[in-house]
Amino acid sequence: xxxxxxxxxxxxxxxxxxxxxxxxxxxxxxxxxxxxxxxxxxxxxxxxxxxxxxxxxxxxxxxxxxxxxxxxxxxxxxxxxxxxxxxxxxxxxxxxxxxxxxxxxxxxxxxxxxxxxxxxxxxxxxxxxxxxxxxxxxxxxxxxxxxxxxxxxxxxxxxxxxxxxxxxxxxxxxxxxxxxxxxxxxxxxxxxxxxxxxxxxxxxxxxxxxxxxxxxxxxxxxxxxxxxxxxxxxxxxxxxxxxxxxxxxxxxxxxxxxxxxxxxxxxxxxxxx
Amino acid sequence: xxxxxxxxxxxxxxxxxxxxxxxxxxxxxxxxxxxxxxxxxxxxxxxxxxxxxxxxxxxxxxxxxxxxxxxxxxxxxxxxxxxxxxxxxxxxxxxxxxxxxxxxxxxxxxxxxxxxxxxxxxxxxxxxxxxxxxxxxxxxxxxxxxxxxxxxxxxxxxxxxxxxxxxxxxxxxxxxxxxxxxxxxxxxxxxxxxxxxxxxxxxxxxxxxxxxxxxxxxxxxxxxxxxxxxxxxxxxxxxxxxxxxxxxxxxxxxxxxxxxxxxxxxxxxxxxxxxxxxxxxxxxxx
Numbered sequence: 001x002x003x004x005x006x007x008x009x010x011x012x013x014x015x016x017x018x019x020x021x022x023x024x025x026x027x028x029x030x031x032x033x034x035x036x037x038x039x040x041x042x043x044x045x046x047x048x049x050x051x052x053x054x055x056x057x058x059x060x061x062x063x064x065x066x067x068x069x070x071x072x073x074x075x076x077x078x079x080x081x082x083x084x085x086x087x088x089x090x091x092x093x094x095x096x097x098x099x100x101x102x103x104x105x106x107x108x109x110x111x112x113x114x115x116x117x118x119x120x121x122x123x124x125x126x127x128x129x130x131x132x133x134x135x136x137x138x139x140x141x142x143x144x145x146x147x148x149x150x151x152x153x154x155x156x157x158x159x160x161x162x163x164x165x166x167x168x169x170x171x172x173x174x175x176x177x178x179x180x181x182x183x184x185x186x187x188x189x190x191x192x193x194x195x196x197x198x199x200x201x202x203x204x205x206x207x208x209x210x211x212x213x214x215x216x217x218x219x220x221x222x223x224x225x226x227x228x229x230x231x232x233x234x235x236x237x238x239x240x241x242x243x244x245x246x247x248x249x250x251x252x253x254x255x256x257x258x259x260x261x262x263x264x265x266x267x268x269x270x271x272x273x
Numbered sequence: 274x275x276x277x278x279x280x281x282x283x284x285x286x287x288x289x290x291x292x293x294x295x296x297x298x299x300x301x302x303x304x305x306x307x308x309x310x311x312x313x314x315x316x317x318x319x320x321x322x323x324x325x326x327x328x329x330x331x332x333x334x335x336x337x338x339x340x341x342x343x344x345x346x347x348x349x350x351x352x353x354x355x356x357x358x359x360x361x362x363x364x365x366x367x368x369x370x371x372x373x374x375x376x377x378x379x380x381x382x383x384x385x386x387x388x389x390x391x392x393x394x395x396x397x398x399x400x401x402x403x404x405x406x407x408x409x410x411x412x413x414x415x416x417x418x419x420x421x422x423x424x425x426x427x428x429x430x431x432x433x434x435x436x437x438x439x440x441x442x443x444x445x446x447x448x449x450x451x452x453x454x455x456x457x458x459x460x461x462x463x464x465x466x467x468x469x470x471x472x473x474x475x476x477x478x479x480x481x482x483x484x485x486x487x488x489x490x491x492x493x494x495x496x497x498x499x500x501x502x503x504x505x506x507x508x509x510x511x512x513x514x515x516x517x518x519x520x521x522x523x524x525x526x527x528x529x530x531x532x533x534x535x536x537x538x539x540x541x542x543x544x545x546x547x548x549x550x551x552x553x554x555x556x557x558x559x
Contacts, residue, residue, distance in 0.1 A: 009292065018292070066294035067414055087292035090414075129508040153410040157417045158424035180506040197433070198426035201399045204413035217494070217524065221396050224436070225498035232436035 001025070004034050004076050008046065009087040012096045018085065025076065031086060032060050032071035035098070047097035055210055058145030062098050063087045068147040068208045089150040102146050108165040111193065112172055113256040116184045132180045138218060139175035141211040142168065148205035148215060154198050164195035167205035167215050174219035177226065185250040191227050196220065298412035305405035312539060316385065319356050319542055323379035325550040326354035326542075328475075329463055333363060338549065346465065350555045351458040352475045354545040355482065355538050356381045358451045384448075391445040392535075394438040396494045397528045439495040449483075449490050456483040462557075474556040478544050482537035489530035492523035 002025040007018045023037040032050055039046050051057035053072045060071040065085050076084065092100035148167040154160050165173075173194060177186040190196045205215040213219070229236055230248075239245040324337040329349045353360075361383040362368040371378040392398045403409050410417050427433055459479040462471050490496075501517025504510050523530075547553045 063292055063414065065296070066292050085292050085295075131507045131511075131514060132505075134507075151413050153417060153420075154424065154426060156414070157410060157420040159420075159422060160424055160426075164426075178505050182505075195426075195428070197428035198424075200403050200409065200426050200432075201396050202403050202410060202413075203400050204410070207413050216396075216400075221494045222498060222502050225439075225495060225502060228436045228439070229503065232433075233439065 004029065005083040006031075006034055006038070007083050007085045008035070008038065008098070010046070010097055011094070013094050016094075016097075018087075020083070029076045030072055031062075031064055031074045031076060031084060034076060034084070035071060035086065047095070047099045049099050056143055058143035058210075061089055061145045061147050061150065063089060063150075068150045070145060070147070070210050073210055089146070091150040091152070091156040092146075102149075104161060105144070105146050105149055105166070105168060108169050109172060111165070112169060112176070112186075112189070113184060113253075115176060115179060115182050116251070116256060118181050118183045121181050126181060128180055135218070136175050136179055138213055139171045141213055142171055143211055144168065145210060147208045147210065151204040151208045152199075153202065153204065154200075160195075160198060164198040165193075167199070167220065169194065170196060170199070170223060171213060171215055171219045174223055177223065183251050184256060185248055185253055187223075187227050187230050188253040190223055191231055196223050196227055199224070294412070294415060298415060302405040302408070302411050305401050308535075309402070309405065312535060315539060315543075316356065319354075319546065320381040320385050321379050323377060323381070325546045326357035326381070328352040328545060328549045328555070331458075333360065348471075348555065348557060349463040350471075350473050350475055350548065350557075351461045351463070351468075352479065352545045352548065352555075353455045353458065354542045355452060355455070355486075356385060356542045358448070358455055359384065387441070387444045388448060388538075391438075391441040391490075392531075394435040394441050395531065396438070397531050399435065401531075438493075439499065442490070442493050442495045445490045445493075449487050452483045452486055456480060472558045474558075475541075475544050475548065478537070478541050482534070482541040485530060485534040485537045488523065489527070489534040492520065492527040492530055494524060494527070497521060497524050 003022045004025045006021050006023065008021060010016055010019045021034075021038045021042055023034050023041070026033070030053075032048075032053055035046065035048050036050075039048070048060065048062075048071070050060040050072065052059070055070055055073045058070075061068065062071050063069070063086070064071065064074050065079070068089060071086070086098065088094055088098050088100050089102075092102050092104065095101050146168060148171075149155055152164075152167055154164045155166050173186055173190060176182050176184070177190070199216075199220050201216060201221065203216045205220075206213070206217070209215055236245060240247055324335065327333070327335065327338065329351045330338070331351070331353065357380050360380055362380050368378070368380075368383065393402075404411060408418060425432075427435055456476075456479045459476040460470060460472065461468050462473070463469075497517065497520045500520055501507070501510065501513040504513060504517070507514035507517075548555050
């Protein structure tokens, strides 16, 4: 029977090494199947996070031959019989083997206030036309696999977790900032703690997104343009100040009740370790 | 249970051993770097050359033109190099007298800064030069040689200036209008002092270049934002939604338009240079 050779990272935060395994190849096999085969037949202590095996839960993120990918969506046939290297996401603290602590992402998400409904819509059923929510729906395809966060060089290479929320949170903020029923000016947060200016548009987040969300073109760049409207466009600023352009209609960001973001201190999340 | 804290500043990424990319990720940034180098060297030479940018008189008489365009029987196609368009000294004649030492200031130098600014602040172009030139990053998930904790992205000058991309777009629109004007002229030629309608190889090159540059300009992310990206409720702005949807479709190909227009503008200038300097004769179809 044809075999698949895998080199899998084994170790924890104190160190580790690549261990070679061979598993029998079966038709339609994906890398996650091979990892499960190792767990079942060869080494039950191999740690990996997974849930749906259908590219919808976003749990089995890893780096396969150096590229951030979902293990359940990566066919072993792609590698033409060559050994497949599987390691953990490198942007997050390692727990064990292929499992990393991604709780930082949930803490950043918790700093983003949820939808703050317009006063005229409060307490009533949402009546929105499809054309109003089409754009926002793209952002809601996100499965929170955090591959975009892992590949983002601001987080991964420069370790500026203190200055940038990352592409996933940009998508989340875009979904709220562009929501027709939201009343908060989120550009204040974008320019300040969320750090949209840290992104230099190299589009790696878009390249790795398993949901094919055009993160850079449809979320980050439109947000950068909105921030430019408010903070960098001198003519727009002048026209706003003399009343030619309409002034900001949304409520200031600091009008959000503090308890909306207190979850940040709790550090909880579906995959938070 | 491991810590819930984000790693402190200064903590490097996990160095999982021996899991670097195995594909030829370096090919694309290297090819882009080579393309940029060719374009920069060529355009710098042409910008400072200060001649061979027109194949006909068009109201301006240049000394270099008389020497290389033959007598009245010769066909003179109406081509004008995009590197020298618009011809600023034509509108401000005092500029013709300006010199750097004994070197007359080239008319291209008044113009080329604008398309350069448009491209340098373009969202797609930023991706290409951050990857190919600054290696920040060279490719996705590749270790950077210059990873640093004082990385500031586009929050500090000079990188912060790219936030003014929309202003370079406005100027680019003016340049596109001049491109269409020169394309219109390219459908004519002079012979025996008479102007005739006709098409040469240069006309076709100008047509492709003008269409590519127009598509590149009007697929711009800033334009997409200005026409409708800023709106949150499209049901109340249906006409702007239609325009925004159209620009969004074009925007998907912004990168392709960037490369095509970069190459065609170089070819257009090169063709004008070759014809106006007498190195080749324009190929006429009719």
